[in-house]
Amino acid sequence: MNDNNSQKNLESSSNDTHNTLARRDFFRKSAALSATALAGTSLFAGTKAMADDPAIINHVPWGIKFGDPVTKNLYGMPSEYEHNNTRRNAQLLSSGNWYASIAMCPIQESEGIITPNGLFFSRAHGGIAQVNPNEYRLMIHGLIDKPLVLTLDQLKRYPSVSRIHFIECPANGGPEWRGPQFNSVQFAKGMMSCAQWTGVYIKTILKDLGLKPTAKWMLAEGSDNSEMGRTVPIDKVLDDAMIVWGQNGEALRPEQGYPVRLLLPGWEGNLCVKWLKRLEFSDEPFYAKEETAKYTALKPDGKAVQHFYANEVNSIITSPCPEKPWTDLKKGDMVEIEGLAWSGYGTITGVDITFDGCKNWVPTKLKGLVLPKAWTRFSFMYKYEGKPLIIGSRAMDDAGRMQPTIEEEVSVMGVESVYHRNGIATWEVTEKGEVNNVQIRS
Numbered sequence: 234m235n236d237n238n239s240q241k242n243l244e245s246s247s248n249d250t251h252n253t254l255a256r257r258d259f260f261r262k263s264a265a266l267s268a269t270a271l272a273g274t275s276l277f278a279g280t281k282a283m284a285d286d287p288a289i290i291n292h293v294p295w296g297i298k299f300g301d302p303v304t305k306n307l308y309g310m311p312s313e314y315e316h317n318n319t320r321r322n323a324q325l326l327s328s329g330n331w332y333a334s335i336a337m338c339p340i341q342e343s344e345g346i347i348t349p350n351g352l353f354f355s356r357a358h359g360g361i362a363q364v365n366p367n368e369y370r371l372m373i374h375g376l377i378d379k380p381l382v383l384t385l386d387q388l389k390r391y392p393s394v395s396r397i398h399f400i401e402c403p404a405n406g407g408p409e410w411r412g413p414q415f416n417s418v419q420f421a422k423g424m425m426s427c428a429q430w431t432g433v434y435i436k437t438i439l440k441d442l443g444l445k446p447t448a449k450w451m452l453a454e455g456s457d458n459s460e461m462g463r464t465v466p467i468d469k470v471l472d473d474a475m476i477v478w479g480q481n482g483e484a485l486r487p488e489q490g491y492p493v494r495l496l497l498p499g500w501e502g503n504l505c506v507k508w509l510k511r512l513e514f515s516d517e518p519f520y521a522k523e524e525t526a527k528y529t530a531l532k533p534d535g536k537a538v539q540h541f542y543a544n545e546v547n548s549i550i551t552s553p554c555p556e557k558p559w560t561d562l563k564k565g566d567m568v569e570i571e572g573l574a575w576s577g578y579g580t581i582t583g584v585d586i587t588f589d590g591c592k593n594w595v596p597t598k599l600k601g602l603v604l605p606k607a608w609t610r611f612s613f614m615y616k617y618e619g620k621p622l623i624i625g626s627r628a629m630d631d632a633g634r635m636q637p638t639i640e641e642e643v644s645v646m647g648v649e650s651v652y653h654r655n656g657i658a659t660w661e662v663t664e665k666g667e668v669n670n671v672q673i674r675s
């Protein structure tokens with residue numbers, strides 16, 4: 234239907250003052266054409282082209298009258314038919330307190346590697362602050378030659394960069410250490426999103442303000458009700474830490490910390506302080522006690538992992554998944570398996586998938602942009618056979634890391650901790666094509 238000839242036909246037939254007979258004739262022909270064209274492939278092995286489908290023979294209601302005025306939505310909204318594509322919340326994750334709460338990202342609906350701003354994973358400890366940008370101030374002080382308080386306009390005068398990075402809460406997948414809790418990829422792995430961020434490297438600002446050589450830590454503090462404070466080692470600050478005000482081509486959304494947040498590419502989301510009001514440089518870690526108490530992992534040997542910052546190499550198959558089963562497929566159909574891989578340590582180098590519960594593995598193809606500390610999309614064309622499967626993915630990064638099996642992960646970490654789960658996730662695909670969240674331990 235997409236070749237030049239049929240395009241011309243389409244135009245002439247619609248110029249034909251809605252001549253239904255001509256349209257009918259045209260669609261008959263092209264339906265027959267596409268049926269022959271498809272005979273060679275098996276993308277729709279079990280499907281026949283229907284020349285009498287009313288949806289192609291009849292005029293569609295939206296084609297025979299004017300659409301909405303172009304000026305109707307001066308800030309655009311998604312199609313009303315996309316209403317199912319939303320963030321979601323669960324009592325289990327919020328204990329019914331919607332201020333210290335979480336809204337999970339619908340990663341099963343994601344296309345490419347960029348999360349639209351309205352769907353970005355959102356986590357707050359004291360509600361979503363609504364900050365007036367005119368009253369916004371950022372204070373930079375401590376072991377600094379020229380301490381400073383900046384307005385938003387002044388901050389934006391620093392030379393900016395735009396970078397694509399994910400933000401992941403280290404508790405992503407955390408409720409499932411003991412076994413599957415949600416038959417849903419959105420709830421099992423949706424505590425993350427990926428965006429293009431615009432802002433300034435902190436090292437650029439520090440060149441201007443002069444960092445004293447004794448400075449070893451940076452405290453970042455939010456201005457919201459939770460007054461969240463986090464301490465960051467100076468090496469990360471001087472490597473790729475950013476202060477960002479842009480998210481996918483517009484100002485940060487309030488949920489992401491409007492007007493300014495800290496971004497530590499690849500590191501735990503909780504360190505990326507939103508509604509940022511203060512950076513203080515010091516020779517010792519502030520808040521260290523509280524922080525380690527909150528974000529440690531207790532291992533079976535009684536020892537705790539105190540400081541881990543980067544999110545582990547990880548991946549998840551998003552199609553199929555419990556929300557996107559294969560129940561419409563027919564035997565012999567070709568289907569694309571897709572998913573997301575990411576690593577806080579660097580760039581994804583490969584993703585393998587298994588069909589037999591982690592016994593055998595085959596490599597997938599990485600699609601589109603492959604960037605450090607960013608979501609990376611993988612793809613595998615599969616011939617559906619209607620057989621039960623246990624599918625899963627394992628990612629590798631250029632830091633030489635690979636995802637462990639759940640068995641390997643639990644043998645080191647036990648099941649008491651919440652954070653940094655990156656064991657290989659698996660879906661059961663039933664004979665009918667239904668998809669369930671299962672954990673393989675072997």
Ligand SMILES: Nc1nc2c(c(=O)[nH]1)N[C@H]1C(S)=C(S)[C@@H](COP(=O)(O)O)O[C@H]1N2
Pocket residue numbers: 353354355356357358359400401402403454455456457459460461488489490501502503504505506507508509
């Ligand atoms: N000021 C402030 N910053 C904050 C938080 C907060 O409650 N207040 N929550 C943190 C946590 S726990 C996470 S996981 C990330 C989530 O960022 P997002 O909501 O933009 O996805 O923000 C972090 N920054």
Ligand SMILES: [Mo]
Pocket residue numbers: 356402403404502503
């Ligand atoms: Mo978090």
